Amino acid sequence: xxxxxxxLEMKSITKRFPGVLACDSVDLELxxxxxxxxxxxxxxxxxxxxxxxxxxYKQDSGQIFINGCEVxxxxxxxxxxxxxxxxxxHFMLVPNLTVTENVALGLCHDRTFSLDLEKxxxxxxxxSRKHGLAVNPDAQIWQLSVGEQxxxxxxxALALGANLLIMDExxxxxxxxxxxxxxxxxxxxxxxECSVIFIxxxxxxxxxxxxxxxxxxxxxxxxxxxxxxxxxxxxxDRMAGRELRDFxxxxxxxxxxxxxxxVVDVHAKGDMxxxxxxxxxxxxxxxxxxxxxxxSGNGQRELxxxxxxxxxxxxxxxxxxxxxxxxxxxLQIIERxxxxxxxxxxxxxxxxxxxxxxxxxxxxxxxxxxxHKGFLNREKTRRFASDLVFNFDIKTPDIETPCxxxxxxxxxxxxxxxxxxxxxxxxIAVYPIRGLDLGATENIHKELLKITESGTAVLLISExxxxxxxFCDRIAVIYEGRIMKTLWARDTNKQELGLLMAGxxxxxPAQKEFEEERA
Amino acid sequence: xxxxxxxxxNFSVVAIALLIALLMGAVLFLIAGGNPILAYHVMxxxxxxxxxxxxxxxxxxxxxxxxxxxxxISFRSGxxxxxxxxxxxxxxxxGAFIALSFPNxxxxxxxxxxxxxxxxxxxxxxxxAGWLKAYLGVNEILSTVMLNYIATxxxxxxxxxxxxxxxxxxxxxxxxxxxxxxxxAWLARLIPGMxxxxxxxxxxxIAVAAYLMLWKTTLGYRxxxxxxEPLAARYAGMNVRRYLVLAMLLAGGMAGLAGGVELCGVxxxxxxxxxxxxxxxxxxxxxxxxLHPLGIIPASALFGLLIVGADMMQRAPDVTIPAHIILxxxxxxxxxxxxxxxxxxxxxxxxxxxxxxxRHKED
Numbered sequence: 001x002x003x004x005x006x007x008l009e010m011k012s013i014t015k016r017f018p019g020v021l022a023c024d025s026v027d028l029e030l031x032x033x034x035x036x037x038x039x040x041x042x043x044x045x046x047x048x049x050x051x052x053x054x055x056x057y058k059q060d061s062g063q064i065f066i067n068g069c070e071v072x073x074x075x076x077x078x079x080x081x082x083x084x085x086x087x088x089x090h091f092m093l094v095p096n097l098t099v100t101e102n103v104a105l106g107l108c109h110d111r112t113f114s115l116d117l118e119k120x121x122x123x124x125x126x127x128s129r130k131h132g133l134a135v136n137p138d139a140q141i142w143q144l145s146v147g148e149q150x151x152x153x154x155x156x157a158l159a160l161g162a163n164l165l166i167m168d169e170x171x172x173x174x175x176x177x178x179x180x181x182x183x184x185x186x187x188x189x190x191x192x193e194c195s196v197i198f199i200x201x202x203x204x205x206x207x208x209x210x211x212x213x214x215x216x217x218x219x220x221x222x223x224x225x226x227x228x229x230x231x232x233x234x235x236x237d238r239m240a241g242r243e244l245r246d247f248x249x250x251x252x253x254x255x256x257x258x259x260x261x262x263v264v265d266v267h268a269k270g271d272m273x274x275x276x277x278x279x280x281x282x283x284x285x286x287x288x289x290x291x292x293x294x295x296s297g298n299g300q301r302e303l304x305x306x307x308x309x310x311x312x313x314x315x316x317x318x319x320x321x322x323x324x325x326x327x328x329x330x331l332q333i334i335e336r337x338x339x340x341x342x343x344x345x346x347x348x349x350x351x352x353x354x355x356x357x358x359x360x361x362x363x364x365x366x367x368x369x370x371x372h373k374g375f376l377n378r379e380k381t382r383r384f385a386s387d388l389v390f391n392f393d394i395k396t397p398d399i400e401t402p403c404x405x406x407x408x409x410x411x412x413x414x415x416x417x418x419x420x421x422x423x424x425x426x427x428i429a430v431y432p433i434r435g436l437d438l439g440a441t442e443n444i445h446k447e448l449l450k451i452t453e454s455g456t457a458v459l460l461i462s463e464x465x466x467x468x469x470x471f472c473d474r475i476a477v478i479y480e481g482r483i484m485k486t487l488w489a490r491d492t493n494k495q496e497l498g499l500l501m502a503g504x505x506x507x508x509p510a511q512k513e514f515e516e517e518r519a
Numbered sequence: 520x521x522x523x524x525x526x527x528x529n530f531s532v533v534a535i536a537l538l539i540a541l542l543m544g545a546v547l548f549l550i551a552g553g554n555p556i557l558a559y560h561v562m563x564x565x566x567x568x569x570x571x572x573x574x575x576x577x578x579x580x581x582x583x584x585x586x587x588x589x590x591x592i593s594f595r596s597g598x599x600x601x602x603x604x605x606x607x608x609x610x611x612x613x614g615a616f617i618a619l620s621f622p623n624x625x626x627x628x629x630x631x632x633x634x635x636x637x638x639x640x641x642x643x644x645x646x647x648a649g650w651l652k653a654y655l656g657v658n659e660i661l662s663t664v665m666l667n668y669i670a671t672x673x674x675x676x677x678x679x680x681x682x683x684x685x686x687x688x689x690x691x692x693x694x695x696x697x698x699x700x701x702x703x704a705w706l707a708r709l710i711p712g713m714x715x716x717x718x719x720x721x722x723x724x725i726a727v728a729a730y731l732m733l734w735k736t737t738l739g740y741r742x743x744x745x746x747x748e749p750l751a752a753r754y755a756g757m758n759v760r761r762y763l764v765l766a767m768l769l770a771g772g773m774a775g776l777a778g779g780v781e782l783c784g785v786x787x788x789x790x791x792x793x794x795x796x797x798x799x800x801x802x803x804x805x806x807x808x809x810l811h812p813l814g815i816i817p818a819s820a821l822f823g824l825l826i827v828g829a830d831m832m833q834r835a836p837d838v839t840i841p842a843h844i845i846l847x848x849x850x851x852x853x854x855x856x857x858x859x860x861x862x863x864x865x866x867x868x869x870x871x872x873x874x875x876x877x878r879h880k881e882d
Contacts, residue, residue, distance in 0.1 A: 017867070310753065331756030342754060351748040362744070362755045366737050374736050405866070 005083055005164045005195060006032045006067050008053075013062035015048055022048040024219040025062070030164070035186060035196045037210035037227065039203075039239050041437035045219040046199045050166050053197075054086045055079040080106060085162025087153045087170055095142040099135055099152050100124055106160045120159075127159045143272050145297020154182075165189065168199045169435075176465065176498040178295070183209045203232045215239055252490060255473065256286040259322070260457035261307070261426045266316035268306045276302035278481040279316070284426065284457045289448070291472035291489065292461040293497050296431075299481035300461045301343055304430045307459075308340050309333040321425045334363060339424030339456075341415050343431050345408070349415040352404035356396050357385035359403045360418050392417040392447070409440030416444060420451050427451065430461045445471060465494050479503045528873060529863055533807075536859035540851040547847055553840040561835045562828030572827060574713035578785060579797075579823035582607070582777035584722040586801025587808060587815040588729045589645075589773030594810050595733060596766030597746030602648055602663030603774040603798025605670030606641035610775025611782045612674050613640030614704075615682065615697050615789035618782070622701030629703040630783065637779030638772040644670060645771015646764055653760035659767070667798070678789060696790035706784040716784035723816055725776070730812040742766055774798060796846070800826075803853050825849070 010028040014021075023045045030036050040046045051057045053064065055073035063070050066082060073079050079086070093102050100121040124137040133151045141149060150170065157165055167186070171179040186196050186209050200206050206213060207227060215223040215238045223230070223238045230238070261284040270276030276299045284290040294300055305311035307318055309330040317326045325333050334340075342348040350359045361381050364370055370380050385399040394413045396406055403411060412432065419427060429448065433441040448458055448471075462468050468475050469489055476486040477500035484500045545555035566572030586603045593600040600606075614637035621629060648666055651657035675695060684698040706716040733739035745752040745762040752759050781793050800822060808818035829845035832838050862868055 308754075329756065329758075330753065331758075334756045340754070344750070347748055348750045348754045351744055351751045353747045354744070358740070358744075362751070365740055371737050374738060376735055376737060376740060378735075 003067070003083065004032065004193070005030075007065075008164060008195070009065040010049070010053065011063050011065070013049060013052060013059045013064075015045075015052060015057060015059050017048075021219050023052070023059070026216065026219070026221045027224075028214055028221075029224075030195050030197060032163075032195050033190050033193050034212065035190045035198055035210045037206040037213040038197055038199045038216065039206055039213055039235065040216035041239060041439070044216040044239075046216055047168060048219075049216070050086065050168060050197065050199060053079070054084060054166060080160060080162070083161075083163040084166065085157035085160055085164070086166040086168065087150075087157050088168050091149045091153055093141045093149060093152060093156075096140060098138050098140050099155070100137045102141060102152065103156045103159050106156060123159050124155055127155050145301075148297055163193075164195050164197070166197045166199070170198075171200070171202065171205060176494060177502050179205065203235055206235070207232065252473075255288055256455075258286040259283045260286045260288075260320070261459065262317075262319040262322075263303075263307065264317045264319070266303075266306060266318060267314040268302055268311055269314060270299075270302055275314075276481050277306065280478070280481065280483055281316075282476050282483055282486060284459055285473075286457055287452050287455050288474070289452055289458045289460055289472045291468040291475040292459065292478050293465065293468050293475050293501055294461075294463070294478035295501055296463055298478050300430065300478060302481075303478070304340065304342070304428050304461060307333075307428060308338060337422075337425035339419035339422060339427035341412075341419055341427070341429040341432050343434075343461075345411055345415055346404075350403045350411055353402055355400045356389065356394065356403055356406070356414060357381055357399040359414050360385045360388050360399075363418060363422060388417040388421060392420075393443070409436045409443075412436060412440065412444060416447055420447060423451070423454060424456055426457045426459065428459045428461070431463065432460070433462075433464065433467065441467075465497055468497070469494065477501055524873065525869070528869060532859050532862045533809075533856065536855040537852060540848065540855035543851050543855075544844075544848040547844060548840055551840050551844060553838055558832050558838050558840055561832045561838055563824065565831040565835070566824055566827045570710060570713060572831070574710060574715035575827045576820065576823040577719050578714050578716070579826045580819040581716075581718040581722045581780050581784070582795075582797045583801050583804045583822055584719075584726055584815055584819035585773045585777040585780065586797050587804035587819055588722075588726050588812050589770035590802050590805035591808070591810045591812055591815060592729060592733065592742070592773070593645075593766045593770035594805065595746050596742040596762055597749060598649060598652060598659050598763055598766055598770075600645060600648070600663055600767060600770040600774070601660055601799075601802065602645060602666050602670075602771070603777075603801050604794045604796070605663070605667035605798070606644045606771040606774035607778040607781070607794040607798050608670045608674040609644045609778070610637035610641035610772075611778030611789050611793050612677050612682070613637055613775070614779040614782050615700060618700035618704040619682070619697060622703065624703060626703045629701065630706070633700075633704050633783060634776060634779045637775045637782070639775070641775015641778060642768040642772035645774065646768040648771075649764040649767025652767070653763040674789075675791065678791060682789070684788070694790075697788045699788045700782070704783050705787055706780070714785060716780075718780035718784040722776075722780065722819075725773070726812040726816050729773075733812070774801070777801070800849060803849050803856075806853060806856050822849075 008030040010026065012025045012027065013023050014025050015023040026045065026049055028049065038046050038050070048057060052059045053073065055075045055078050058074070064073060065071065071082060073082065094105065100117055103124050104115060104117060104120040121137045124135070128135050133155050135148065135151050135155055141152065144152065154170065171182055183205060186198065190196055198206070198209055210227045212225060213223070213227045213235065214221060215235065217239065263280055263282050266277055266280045267275065268277040280299070280303060282290070292300060292303070302311055306313055309325070309328055309332070313326050317324060319325065320333065320336050320338060323336055325336055346352060361370055361384060364384070365376060370384060371377055382399065388394070389396060389399055392413050394417065395410050403414060406414070432444050436444065452458055460468065460472060472489045474486055475489050475492065475497065477484040477497060479501065480503065484503070484505060541559065548555035548558050566576050586607070590600050590603070614633040617636045618629065618633050621632065624632065644666060648659050648662040651662050652659045678695040678697060682697045684696055686698065687694050687696070706718050709715045709717065733743060741752070741757050742762050742765065744755065745757055745759045749759045777797055778793065782789055786793060804818045804822050805815060808814035825845055825848065829842040832840060833842040
């Protein structure tokens with residue numbers, strides 16, 4: 001086991017990427033038993049700074065000291081030896097190995113040939129029991145949902161016995177209850193003389209868990225000090241460098257009587273062959289924003305894929321504007337007027353090696369607007385793409401730039417622009433603001449609100465309760481492939497949703513209210 | 520950054536990669552007991568000294584170009600065709616069968632018939648691997664290589680028994696080759712007394728057509744989308760499996776055409792070793808041409824030069840290096856070109872290198 005980290009100091013860390021100054025002479029200090037929150041918008045340099053500490057990047061200048069001695073962290077292995085563990089925002093797990101094997105990857109560096117998996121398995125179960133993190137040590141990673149993978153990451157770091165834990169937005173995929181538990185766990189760990197660096201842009205979590213906070217903005221440190229010293233709005237101001245608004249608020253209006261999307265008792269299987277959807281039913285009315293709340297991995301992805309024809313419906317029906325689209329091909333469903341913002345925006349929503357122009361035409365290239373007799377009209381596609389780049393304010397050097405080199409928020413804008421441009425009857429948006437900063441989030445919400453004005457129904461799958469509550473007309477909570485309950489957003493609150501998301505039904509039967517809703 | 524700067528940079532990277540491959544090749548020359556400078560000198564200049572050398576170089580370029588364009592199409596669509604050898608042979612023997620069966624059909628009909636059959640034969644052989652990959656998940660590298668063996672054996676069997684030249688049987692010599700095909704199926708020669716034939720023109724036209732198909736049509740857009748990101752292609756409503764099969768049909772068909780070109784343009788009969796390694800060399804040409812049909816046209820000329828040059832080098836009085844060493848050189852070029860891709864695709868590296876040079880210019 002590594003020497004205990006009493007004091008970690010990072011001094012004048014500077015890291016430059018081509019065209020970007022990711023960290024500009026940043027200082028950071030952390031004592032044992034302390035939880036430090038690292039706050040900042042996307043691209044503020046939080047992850048870069050932590051990747052330097054974890055040995056994934058090498059700083060251009062600046063030093064790292066542990067207990068007063070300068071150290072070089074050349075690789076994650078060095079970091080591990082120093083007692084630094086990290087849970088990444090994007091999971092660092094090998095998909096076709098089991099949970100136990102993934103943990104073993106970190107544990108067995110000292111031996112080349114022998115591997116006592118049984119011992120590792122025991123350790124995994126021990127850690128998961130001790131910290132209340134339910135994971136199946138024998139499940140393969142690819143079978144797990146995003147939320148479950150996050151838990152595996154936590155278990156892995158804990159099992160490796162790190163005494164300085166870097167958590168990169170760890171609560172993103174958890175229910176409020178689970179997040180609470182995690183925050184308690186982090187406090188507990190700090191009390192037992194560990195230290196935690198907690199990266200987040202959720203102010204309430206930062207306030208709850210951290211002793212001190214360091215705020216980064218565009219690679220510069222703009223504030224460091226005790227968390228108590230600043231109010232939420234002061235912290236937010238420092239983070240964004242401008243005034244912030246709440247999520248765009250939905251103005252209440254009665255539902256249109258036309259139903260745009262009707263899902264009736266749909267059953268579908270997940271990747272594993274288990275039942276992922278067990279009789280899901282709901283209606284989305286014209287011009288409505290209908291939210292699906294739930295912890296990721298409860299059938300949301302399968303639901304979106306099933307509606308879009310990317311997954312087989314085992315039984316049940318899906319109607320788009322009163323047309324039966326059950327088990328039609330994705331193309332037929334697209335042509336029927338379905339828009340889809342997928343969860344995986346980089347590899348499913350866009351083609352990273354294709355240019356912005358080629359990505360923007362992905363669903364319109366084969367129409368008379370852009371092509372003639374099988375030949376693409378270059379001039380028309382150019383104008384089409386330039387217009388969208390302009391109208392949606394997509395930040396790109398030009399339309400021939402590969403999508404891969406855009407930021408997350410702009411990639412999402414490319415997808416949004418493409419889907420909205422087609423004025424779909426129904427737009428399905430899966431975690432549309434995950435990982436985006438406040439500016440980009442606002443932008444996406446503004447566009448979604450705008451298209452509901454013209455009658456598009458939006459099915460918003462999200463785990464961000466604030467977003468759902470302020471933004472939707474109605475919210476359905478999904479749990480283990482079933483709709484627990486459908487609620488009016490204005491009549492419910494976080495606590496109620498949180499309980500439902502954890503599978504706990506409040507006294508009155510859900511189905512009854514749902515029936516009333518439909519009637 | 521200016522586009523022209525990037526173009527110069529890309530060209531320099533490939534040129535340097537080629538240079539490094541040739542330097543490593545020089546070591547092989549030394550081991551083989553030859554003088555590398557002299558050897559390279561003969562290899563690169565001797566063929567260009569006369570019409571004969573140039574004609575021979577371009578004769579090699581035609582099949583290379585066709586195979587390479589097919590490889591580029593398949594690669595862009597997310598599947599790698601290593602089965603060129605087999606597809607060439609199946610294409611050639613299918614074409615030969617038609618040419619031998621209908622010797623009296625007029626030229627303007629027979630040549631298209633032969634080439635359509637050659638294309639279909641190669642397409643069948645390639646499409647099989649595509650189908651196996653798309654619907655059964657069989658790795659195309661395994662299936663295409665294995666199909667090469669099967670094709671070679673079928674080809675040899677057909678040449679030794681059902682299609683063997685009756686004269687070979689009559690004289691009892693038994694060389695495995697078909698009879699000469701009817702004159703109506705011969706491709707015209709471009710220069711009297713030289714082997715250079717119209718196949719080169721057709722191959723170049725096909726390369727241009729492939730470029731237009733891939734970058735100017737909705738079909739090509741779909742194929743490239745399926746190759747670049749199958750998940751997104753499926754999301755956009757494309758039938759990814761269908762385009763995998765189509766890509767291999769086209770790639771195989773191109774190789775089949777290469778077989779047809781060799782049949783009607785060069786040998787005028789199907790004979791053993793007709794594929795002459797073009798199926799594999801075509802992959803090198805495709806990579807060297809940047810997997811772009813328009814880059815493949817000059818690349819195939821260069822590799823034609825290498826092949827003919829190696830042959831002349833072997834025969835040059837004071838060099839004494841076997842021509843087969845060119846296979847090793849080709850291998851080195853593949854390694855160098857594939858290794859240099861990181862310099863071409865990684866923007867950070869490019870900017871650092873260009874930044875280094877621009878700083879030095881200022882000093």
